[in-house]
Amino acid sequence: MGKVLVLNASYEPLNITSWRRAVVLLIKGKAEQVEHNGKVVYAEMPLPTVIRLRQYVRVPYKEIPLTRRNILHRDAHSCQYCGYSGDDLTLDHVVPRSRGGGDSWENIVTACVRCNVKKGNRTPKEASMLLRQTPHKPHSGLYFEVTKHIKSGLHQEWQKYVIGI
Structure with a gap:
């Protein structure tokens, strides 16, 4: 059925989970639905694509490996x-x-x-070669996973919750 973007209480992306796990969080009252795609799980329960946790979850910073x-x-x-x-x-x-x-x-x-x-052994300016975009460090490890879903066209509604895409 699809993946669901999980937002912290502050609307920052936390992770991507299965639709089943998202529905469980909604039923238990631990999250609220922010976006849905029009499909339904059962009567009066639209299939979520973005949910937001009701309680803020503190997440330690994780360095993104340079690979x-x-x-x-x-x-x-x-x-x-x-x-x-x-x-x-x-x-x-x-x-x-x-x-x-x-x-x-x-x-x-x-x-x-x-x-x-x-x-060769020159800077782009010396070689008269312009970079198409300035290289930068990604904002988070989740950035990679979310961009795959957005660029595939599956979850365009996620874009407004992610910085730098």
Whole structure:
């Protein structure tokens, strides 16, 4: 039937859960329905797509790992210089390591082999290659999961509850 976005009492996204778990939270009175898709679970119970917890839940900050997979996902599996999207993508340091550029969310982008070789040991400005978007650290680990659902077209109603998408 689908997934449900769970919001904290403050309307910030907490996680994604199954529709069954969301219905249980609603029946127990631990959450309230914020959005639904028009389908019904049973009479007078629309199938939720977004719920909000009634009590605030304190969540510890969790660092998002800087991995190839996460960078590719952040950059939508496309070259940040020319827009190419294919299988042979590489990672490029905006400020090359030989010039003091480190491994960080703000310094690594996805690039096709052609653009990576063309840029070489230069900055994008020196190579006259503009970045399509400024590299940034994602807001949360949930960001990746939510963007998949929004970009697939399944849950457009989630977009207003997530920053930076």
